[in-house]
Amino acid sequence: MADASDIDAEAVADSQVLGVIVIARNGDRVEYYQDPKTYEGGITETTALGEVESHQLGAVLRSEYLSPTSPSYIDGMRSDLVDNSEIKVRVKNGGEGTVIFDSAIALLQGLYPPNPNNKIVLANETVVTAPLNGYQYVPVETVEPSNDRSLESWTDCPAFNKHVREFYASEEFKQKEKDAQPFFRSVKDFVFGRPTTLENALYDFMNSQLIHNKTYAYRLPPTLLETARGLADFHENGVFSDKQSGGIGNIAGRTMLHTVLRALERVAFNDDPLQFMLIETGYQPFISLFHELEIVKENPELQAIPNFASAFAIELRRGSPPDVRDFLRFRFKNGTGGSFKTIYVYGRHADIPLTEFIYKSKGGVISSNKQWAEVCGRSSFQGLDLGFTDKISDAATYHPYYSAVLAFLSFLALFAIRGVFVRLVKAVGQKVQNLRGKKVRLEGEEILNVDAASAQVLPDEKITRL
Template structure:
């Protein structure tokens, strides 16, 4: 990818950026454990370093896409004060907890920094500036896996767990584990009881990397080659888990559900009457690997078969060609962490920007576009019997849940009313039968209390 910047410079002159979809990874955090078989996550917290990394990414995106002097400036998008009709933000709110949300907020602070113009004049002519010197507030939509599987599709998925098991049982995996035994023997003293196996490669690397970053004593003791080897094994492990030999395979599920969000956003940006021009999707590392495989980017760039660094970004630019070819094209650019700039990458074996219509045609075959489809792919049962898309299903579910709740409450009331009537009748009948037995009746002291309050 050494010549990617030159290719960018040569291409921008004949195309106009209409909008951008940015998929960003969260910034630094403390250790994050993931179950090697199910990928259910543990507890973690963001760090000041992570917030700085994400803020830096936001500043880079601002200079790339919101600066009128940039060759990649989004045509007509406001850059001084945020216009919330032009930007949409979706944040994964599943594994890694609040870390991804914190990263999104920090990124947005860099994308739209405080501006003293963010003020109003009141009727009495007093001027009120927003807090923190004109802080700009951008609405953020958190995506819960319990409602919407588009941003975290790899957990609670039996078919994906089967895919993981098959990867662990493969000859390739067994050979790699055998070769890595010297490393596993030498690293035991630095992981404090954590299983030193290839299945646990992600957790070993994440722990070592986290301690190396935040623990000064640990950093002094750790031999320099161990973290490099741990990273290589984790890359092998995660690439094997979050990829598939076939496009549309279960291994690419993280990217296939992400593609639904991408296509819906492209549809909005391309529509002239829709003001949306910038979509930010804040997520973990998993969709990056899957997307790079699903879109066949790794065929040209095998170095992307690895875990992206913290605060990485994958930008999908919608561009309008210049005459005589005024079609809409897509350009894909990737930035790995805080070091270096964006590099152009190509999808589906092309060595140029791809027409939007061609991309949609090729991508749609692998897209998972609804919770019901996700459940079918995973081998489970859908909790919403609908063909609606992920985002629409949330509204659908909420509306129908309300109707179901009202209906249930009404039927419960009717049922209780009927039971009460039966109880009253039975009580009267019983009282009639025992009225001649008053002498045998025992009366308790104190007032009687009714159950029907």
């Protein structure tokens, strides 16, 4: 008898792609320094190489998901001219500054290249083509950590800072640093006074110099960079992971999952046009997600920093009859080289049913700024504490259950208001009927022959009928 995994694999062999959520890392940039204790970032800038890398990733995504001849083509999604109702873009706008935003724009240029058909005909029959031979403009939502922690949850988080300190104090870290002493002695002449310790990972500086500084590239022994990369992978994997699912070390992935689940919810809803979601971010959520979803158990090589312009694609697929449930397929592309590789979550060797994925992942999801503050051990969050930016708008507008609840509550509110209004009108009407044309004494001083207008405004407690 076939097990459940075999049945699921058969069900999605010829599955239909309904939509995809792509988490993409930024392209190349100059050196980026992060405080090793707080992970507050310094200043960095995009490079032309980084823009090219992201543009290439966009072109790959176009060939994978927007080409009707591709086996992963998103069914029914427009590929010639962008339909802004079908695509949503969220970009982290915290650490690394404009680099991630620039990478997102370059990626979108590859995903939807200029098209001369991007034009309009005016009333006077003048034909106007968009600039740059039909450049296509895709709206981008920047996510600011000052009011939305969903894409940068590891900074200003006391519990995460404690996790980092504990990792540095662990026997594993101390032993790795001890073993790396020969490297630290050899690398002193190539880091120009920077601290040669494991806590202060040197790879980012060395790699940036190797790419952009010809003199440095000619002098640097290749083995030093390889060792630096290995130490940096150990360092960042230890910081952005946790031994427990739902642990504080996975916070970068746990907040990212909120955005992913919301997007899947929209794509799965037939009346919602969304089919492609791009989340442009740094390297941190990749490591955390790979741990939180238990991907690293069978792919230990992913316990490392993903290369520039990497992409993690989550495809929502509808199974073939008789099993027409929605399934998820996970694919990863590490940088500009190679192609997408299918990877599996939670130890399954097949695409996972959407309902099963939601059930297994929801325990670790952080879905609001308030919950983030609680997990981080903060008494409050200085900002809009109404949940992550995409939570309220997406849930209220697109989720059928939330919409039904809101409609029902609106009906109750209107019904209650109507009842109050009717009772008020009846009371005023009765008052007018009782007083109109009658003589009354107002506070013992004045006698009035009350008309209809006066009857409505005379205070009851101050009048005496005669």
